[in-house]
Amino acid sequence: xxxxxxxxxxxxxxxxxxxxxxxxxxxxxxxxxxxxxxxxxxxxxxxxxxxxxxxxxxxxxxxxxxxxxxxxxxxxxxxxxxxxxxxxxxxxxxxxxxxxxxxxxxxxxxxxxxxxxxxxxxxxxxxxxxxxxxxxxxxxxxxxxxxxxxxxxxxxxxxxxxxxxxxxxxxxxxxxxxxxxxxxxxxxxxxxxxxxxxxxxxxxxxxxxxxxxxxxxxxxxxxxxxxxxxxxxxxxxxxxxxxxxxxxxxxxxxxxxxxxxxxxxxxxxxxxxxxxxxxxxxxxxxxxxxxxxxxxxxxxxxxxxxxxxxxxxxxxxxxxxxxxxxxxxxxxxxxxxxxxxxxxxxxxxxxxxxxxxxxxxxxxxxxxxxxxxxxxxxxxxxxxxxxxxxxxxxxxxxxxxxxxxxxxxxxxxxxxxxxxxxxxxx
Numbered sequence: 018x019x020x021x022x023x024x025x026x027x028x029x030x031x032x033x034x035x036x037x038x039x040x041x042x043x044x045x046x047x048x049x050x051x052x053x054x055x056x057x058x059x060x061x062x063x064x065x066x067x068x069x070x071x072x073x074x075x076x077x078x079x080x081x082x083x084x085x086x087x088x089x090x091x092x093x094x095x096x097x098x099x100x101x102x103x104x105x106x107x108x109x110x111x112x113x114x115x116x117x118x119x120x121x122x123x124x125x126x127x128x129x130x131x132x133x134x135x136x137x138x139x140x141x142x143x144x145x146x147x148x149x150x151x152x153x154x155x156x157x158x159x160x161x162x163x164x165x166x167x168x169x170x171x172x173x174x175x176x177x178x179x180x181x182x183x184x185x186x187x188x189x190x191x192x193x194x195x196x197x198x199x200x201x202x203x204x205x206x207x208x209x210x211x212x213x214x215x216x217x218x219x220x221x222x223x224x225x226x227x228x229x230x231x232x233x234x235x236x237x238x239x240x241x242x243x244x245x246x247x248x249x250x251x252x253x254x255x256x257x258x259x260x261x262x263x264x265x266x267x268x269x270x271x272x273x274x275x276x277x278x279x280x281x282x283x284x285x286x287x288x289x290x291x292x293x294x295x296x297x298x299x300x301x302x303x304x305x306x307x308x309x310x311x312x313x314x315x316x317x318x319x320x321x322x323x324x325x326x327x328x329x330x331x332x333x334x335x336x337x338x339x340x341x342x343x344x345x346x347x348x349x350x351x352x353x354x355x356x357x358x359x360x361x362x363x364x365x366x367x368x369x370x371x372x373x374x375x376x377x378x379x380x381x382x383x384x385x386x387x388x389x390x391x392x393x394x395x396x397x398x399x400x401x402x403x404x405x406x407x408x409x410x411x412x413x414x415x416x417x418x419x420x421x422x423x424x425x426x427x428x429x430x431x432x433x434x435x436x437x438x439x440x441x442x443x
Contacts, residue, residue: 024323032315045305051344053301057294058350066353067441068434070262073154073293075433078425080296081148096427106138106145107423114419115174115223120410123227123402128394129170130179130241132163142166146178149422151218152441153262158182158215159330163245167233176223177233180216181242184208184258190284191258191361194369201374209252210372214259217273221420226409227402230273234259235393238279238362243388253378255368260286261358274360278396279386283359291334291352299333302340313339364388 020038022031061069082103084096098104115126133139143164148155160183167176186208191197201207214237219229236242237257246254259280261272274280293299306314317336320328329335341351363369366382387393409415420440425433 020319022321022325024321024325028316028320028328031320032312035315035319036311040307042308043304044308045301047305047309047344050298050301050305051346053298054294054341054344054346055350057298058292058346061292062350062353068438069292069353070154071152071434071438071441072430074152074422075425075428075430076296077154078148078422082426084426098426102138102141103145106141107149109142110145110149110175110220111419111421111423113174114220114421115169115172115176116417116419120226120406120415123406124398125171126176126394126398127170128167128176128232128236128390130236130239130390131166131168132245133166139166140164143178146175146220147180147216147218149425150177150220150420152422152437153218155216159327161212161250162215163242163249164216165242167236175220177219177229178216179214179218179233179237181212181237181246181257182215184211184213188258188260188283188286188359190286190359194281194283194361195256196369196373198373201372205374207372207374209250210254211256211258212246212254214257217259222416222418225416225418225420226406228273228397228405231277231401232394232397234274234277234280235397236390238364238388239390239393240388241390243364253381255363255365255371255381257362257364259360261360272358274358278400279362280360281362283361285356285358291337292350293337299337302337306336306340310339310343 020035020040023034026034061072064072083099085099086096088095098107117123131139133143143166144155146166158180161181162183163181165179165181167179168174169176186203192202197207214234217230217233217237219233223229223232237259243254246252259274261274275282294302303314303318306317314336317329317332322328338351340346363385365371365384367376367380368385370376371378371381406415422437425437428436
């Protein structure tokens with residue numbers, strides 16, 4: 018008998034039904050698991066932030082995009098992706114980069130936001146762009162997610178991808194700026210009126226030549242996103258958060274959000290980055306939990322709220338931290354201090370007052386700025402892209418490099434590090 022979730026069941030009832038569904042257990046040797054964790058974590062804890070970022074990307078590609086070796090009559094032995102949809106998506110993107118010969122072509126750009134939803138091959142296309150155009154790992158976010166492919170409506174060439182997700186519950190600098198207490202934010206549900214730009218990734222060379230990351234960051238604030246958030250979730254979006262990738266560790270201390278219109282830097286996060294063991298080890302962790310801490314395993318990986326959402330947030334990190342504690346994994350190989358810059362944009366004159374519950378929605382006031390795609394794009398062209406490309410032309414540094422990382426499917430880790438480490442964070 019297989020287990021099926023019923024939204025009418027509470028967690029205790031779900032758990033009992035799951036136990037009655039012929040659950041299979043594997044015997045994972047505790048000492049061997051501990052040694053595997055120590056080996057994996059020791060290896061990555063020796064890396065700096067950039068190397069670890071690239072290593073996670075390489076592991077992700079190796080896991081999600083497996084290849085096979087085939088013999089072609091004319092080309093001989095070749096390595097090709099096993100999944101045909103993945104092959105088609107990569108081919109589609111690589112043949113449609115926005116990469117004009119005319120350096121003034123940016124003046125004619127008319128970006129459009131294509132909501133991927135589940136229509137045809139759009140989700141696969143979004144994942145392809147996200148995975149291979151950024152060295153940051155493509156992690157799925159918990160809660161609400163709006164994925165958009167950004168495309169030039171004139172040429173139909175791709176510019177990048179963004180994702181608007183459920184906002185972080187606790188970011189002290191942002192909360193201090195808003196004046197946010199815990200109760201209205203969580204119990205009062207006001208956190209649902211803000212979102213986070215969790216993915217803001219331009220394709221190259223738009224990103225390098227024209228600071229395309231700034232364009233995509235600005236597009237996160239536009240009317241189409243606000244309207245879709247309201248339509249799908251019923252909440253008026255009054256503010257948007259994002260975080261920089263490297264924070265204080267980046268040379269010069271600046272990110273693409275600094276000196277960018279409408280985005281205000283709040284400060285830096287106080288958290289740390291948890292290192293991850295290899296996929297095979299993570300699988301053993303889950304099986305060990307299932308056998309030794311069955312109830313906790315169920316609550317993290319199977320239990321759901323009546324809405325169908327996971328009963329526990331961030332189950333991967335929760336479960337790993339629990340196992341580290343039980344197996345007494347040394348703390349110095351578990352995490353590293355890694356501060357990120359925090360940025361926030363109020364969309365209305367009274368956004369902060371509304372989020373504090375100091376005023377009603379009908380008293381939000383006017384928008385802080387014109388959030389139409391056309392107006393936002395014009396700001397980027399005039400204040401950011403124009404100066405950047407002028408500077409590059411003067412220094413003869415205009416790039417035609419697309420920096421698409423699809424060859425990570427066949428490169429070894431050492432080959433990947435040698436070729437791409439210098440590009441991390443570009």
